[in-house]
Amino acid sequence: MTRRVLVSGNWKMNHNHFESIQFVQKLAAILRASPLPSGRDASLHPPFTSLRSVQTAVESDAVPVALGAQDCHGMDRGAFTGEVSAEMLAKLGVSYVIVGHSERRTYFGETDEIVRAKLDAVLRHAMTPILCVGETLDERQGGRAEEKVSAQLGTALSKRPGSVVGGLVVAYEPIWAIGTGETATASDAQHMAAHIRREVERLSGAEAAGGIRVQYGGSVTPENARVLLSCPDVDGLLVGGASLGAEGFAAIGRAGA
Ligand code: PEP
Numbered sequence: 001m002t003r004r005v006l007v008s009g010n011w012k013m014n015h016n017h018f019e020s021i022q023f024v025q026k027l028a029a030i031l032r033a034s035p036l037p038s039g040r041d042a043s044l045h046p047p048f049t050s051l052r053s054v055q056t057a058v059e060s061d062a063v064p065v066a067l068g069a070q071d072c073h074g075m076d077r078g079a080f081t082g083e084v085s086a087e088m089l090a091k092l093g094v095s096y097v098i099v100g101h102s103e104r105r106t107y108f109g110e111t112d113e114i115v116r117a118k119l120d121a122v123l124r125h126a127m128t129p130i131l132c133v134g135e136t137l138d139e140r141q142g143g144r145a146e147e148k149v150s151a152q153l154g155t156a157l158s159k160r161p162g163s164v165v166g167g168l169v170v171a172y173e174p175i176w177a178i179g180t181g182e183t184a185t186a187s188d189a190q191h192m193a194a195h196i197r198r199e200v201e202r203l204s205g206a207e208a209a210g211g212i213r214v215q216y217g218g219s220v221t222p223e224n225a226r227v228l229l230s231c232p233d234v235d236g237l238l239v240g241g242a243s244l245g246a247e248g249f250a251a252i253g254r255a256g257a
Helices: 017-033 048-060 086-091 102-107 112-124 137-141 145-157 186-204 206-211 225-229 246-254
Strands: 005-010 040-045 066-069 096-099 128-133 169-172 213-217 236-239
Touching: 005 096, 005 213, 005 246, 017 048, 017 246, 040 096, 040 246, 048 066, 086 112, 096 112, 112 128, 112 145, 128 145, 137 145, 145 186, 169 186, 186 206, 186 213, 186 225, 225 236, 236 246
Parallel strands: 005 040, 005 236, 040 066, 066 096, 096 128, 128 169, 169 213, 213 236
Antiparallel strands: none
16 A cells, blocks of 8 residues: 655754744745655644744645644643643644654653553544654663564554554654664664554554554654655654754655655
């Protein structure tokens, strides 16, 4: 089955709302001059404070990118100071929500169970979760990378209908490759992407495994994007640092097409 490639820019805690608008205007001009190839989708994941500005700028310039968020709470409302709900994101026109990013798991103590609750919330509000999974360097060197990823997938995806799981995006982000300049080799990325698809098939059936999109993330650049996207089981890229500039992000969106 031919899947659409999804390239997502995770800005993390970068770009205030003025900088975010400038980014979108620049991207609009770049994509007007040279559109993304057919079969390519893109999403931008600004900080919460920039979501509304990005949404307005994307709409007014008709930029062909979806609005994404970096996180959400698992509950729809209540006494959770500082948090933002999936319901609020859906109202803003957000289409994709990253859940379980390793920085959230490491710095904010997110467990697999919390990640599952966030995934539930995103689905409840008809958005698409980008579920991040990945191993530490210790786990990789100890031969436990697949086991770790399987456990994360198991908690997040078990007991869900195959038709729902087939619509999700899973981002394989080896923790040792995030923001470090160390990229997994294409063969590492392909190996784990194929493992993820097999696990999804075991948990949710062949239809789900065929439908799910698997992104690779970890020090992606315009230079290494082509080889990563050439992997048969890699359907997209989750990009941090290299998504902060409109030219670099557009170059990654076009890579190899
Ligand atoms: C990320 O934030 O998900 C990421 C992969 O970051 P970077 O591309 O900077 O490694």
